[in-house]
Amino acid sequence: MAIKLEPEQIQQLKDQLAEANRNSHFVIISAVSKKEHSGVNMVTDWHNFLNMKENNGENFDFHVIRDILPITTNLVYWAVAQQNLHTITTQGDQDDQAVDDLEFYTNKVMEENKVRA
Numbered sequence: 001m002a003i004k005l006e007p008e009q010i011q012q013l014k015d016q017l018a019e020a021n022r023n024s025h026f027v028i029i030s031a032v033s034k035k036e037h038s039g040v041n042m043v044t045d046w047h048n049f050l051n052m053k054e055n056n057g058e059n060f061d062f063h064v065i066r067d068i069l070p071i072t073t074n075l076v077y078w079a080v081a082q083q084n085l086h087t088i089t090t091q092g093d094q095d096d097q098a099v100d101d102l103e104f105y106t107n108k109v110m111e112e113n114k115v116r117a
Helices: 007-023 046-056 073-090 096-112
Strands: 026-033 039-045 060-066
Touching: 007 073, 026 046, 039 046, 039 073, 039 096, 046 060, 073 096
Parallel strands: none
Antiparallel strands: 026 039, 026 060
16 A cells, blocks of 8 residues: 555554544444445544535435444544545546555455444
């Protein structure tokens, strides 16, 4: 994977995620298409979950699978991958490595929280 973090960076990011967690805790959710009956599990925060549910509730059924995720090293890497992909996407570029990183670390968070990816 392309993301390389030093132990000090990981600890600093864990501290930042713990602070963010106080405002909007991290969750694993399921989004199932009402039309196609196919779904996806994803990691997000509580406020984003509520926003997705409100804005896309007519097309998808949203459910929380795991509530209040622990702040782990895998969650740190997931957050960095999420931010990297968001930064690239807002610049109008497509980066397969950023997509792969997000998928990889999302799966790692799912595994450690005993959710099938």
